[in-house]
Amino acid sequence: MRTLTNMMRIPVALPQYTGSDRSIFLRTMPLGVILLNWVLLGNYYFSDLSAFLTATVLTCLVSTGLWLAITWMAVTIRQRFPHDKELVTRVAVFIPLMVLITWLSITIIFQVFDLWIIPKEYINETRYYWSLIVSAVLNIFITLLHEGISGFEKWKETLIETEQLKKEYMQSQLLGLKSQVNPHFLFNSLNSLSCLIYDDPEKAEKFLDEMSKVYRYLLRSNEEQLVSLDTELQFARSYFYLLKERHGDGVSFQTNIRESDMQRFLPPLTLQILLENAFQLNMISRENPLTVEISSLENGWLQVKNNIQKKLVDDSGIVAGVENIRNKYRLLCRQSVVIRETPSGRTIQIPLLDNAEIRQQ
Numbered sequence: 001m002r003t004l005t006n007m008m009r010i011p012v013a014l015p016q017y018t019g020s021d022r023s024i025f026l027r028t029m030p031l032g033v034i035l036l037n038w039v040l041l042g043n044y045y046f047s048d049l050s051a052f053l054t055a056t057v058l059t060c061l062v063s064t065g066l067w068l069a070i071t072w073m074a075v076t077i078r079q080r081f082p083h084d085k086e087l088v089t090r091v092a093v094f095i096p097l098m099v100l101i102t103w104l105s106i107t108i109i110f111q112v113f114d115l116w117i118i119p120k121e122y123i124n125e126t127r128y129y130w131s132l133i134v135s136a137v138l139n140i141f142i143t144l145l146h147e148g149i150s151g152f153e154k155w156k157e158t159l160i161e162t163e164q165l166k167k168e169y170m171q172s173q174l175l176g177l178k179s180q181v182n183p184h185f186l187f188n189s190l191n192s193l194s195c196l197i198y199d200d201p202e203k204a205e206k207f208l209d210e211m212s213k214v215y216r217y218l219l220r221s222n223e224e225q226l227v228s229l230d231t232e233l234q235f236a237r238s239y240f241y242l243l244k245e246r247h248g249d250g251v252s253f254q255t256n257i258r259e260s261d262m263q264r265f266l267p268p269l270t271l272q273i274l275l276e277n278a279f280q281l282n283m284i285s286r287e288n289p290l291t292v293e294i295s296s297l298e299n300g301w302l303q304v305k306n307n308i309q310k311k312l313v314d315d316s317g318i319v320a321g322v323e324n325i326r327n328k329y330r331l332l333c334r335q336s337v338v339i340r341e342t343p344s345g346r347t348i349q350i351p352l353l354d355n356a357e358i359r360q361q
Helices: 002-009 021-041 049-080 084-117 125-178 183-199 201-223 229-250 270-281 316-333
Strands: 251-256 290-296 301-307 338-341 345-351
Touching: 021 049, 021 084, 021 125, 049 084, 084 125, 125 316, 183 201, 183 229, 201 229, 229 251, 229 270, 229 290, 270 290, 270 301, 270 316, 270 345, 316 345
Parallel strands: 251 290
Antiparallel strands: 290 301, 301 345, 338 345
16 A cells, blocks of 8 residues: 555656647647547537537547657657757658557547447548548647747757856856956965066076966956867966965976877866865975876866865855856766865866867757
């Protein structure tokens, strides 16, 4: 008994082709049922109350089962031909199948009318053939209506996700620039540069060159949706050089990237956010240096790994930065960022993209 009760509580997932399936069904079924019965039975359908109610109930039940079967078939065909460029193929496969199964259902209704419900004198094969023609026209109309609604829903989804992606990139720019163009970072960088000018002019020139590369990349990054890993690594090395000059032996930066992955893509400032994440969350000292390693994996992903030496900080902005990266990958390619943390280290893995892998709407 308990098992039966639990089974009854499990929601049944009915197939849906669009978000408006139920609305279309409820609006079109009454008219379709009345029209079909009128074509099959003529004026007798409205002249006899018993025939009207019996025929209506029977046709409603068959139509409901027919609708569910057709919707399941439509969803299956769309899964087989999902792209917009396959619309003609999808419709060309679906319409004949839908017409065939509809004709089968009408034939069943007609036979039931003929054998058990309607007097013989009111059964007319000519009306039966007309009902097949009418149903075929209605099927074509409903198919085009569904495709139109589906296309409109996809367009709305694309529009919303495009706006979300723009918002994510704007947030990325703010998160990327926040730690760089604020007075503290600028003061520290200029202070380091000032010291180097007197102590080591040659190194000061190098520092200024790397500093200009960092700021140039930060200001230019909002022009691109994706950048190559090679470009992002050049920026990461310049960014790390500035930190290295400030922290000395307290930080270490290593890369192990396959040459074949250098021309794959990722969102700009991704490595900057992940490096900033590591530096802001952990203590830095010569005795226990913070080590960050960036490497490419066999599965085509990129891994950023660092040891953990946690310090007490407000990490809300840091969490927002990683969440920003998560959202961008979700919108770009429907893939998730993988984060693993142990007491001794933290690993973040992100997919490297090819142009073809970016989800087309």
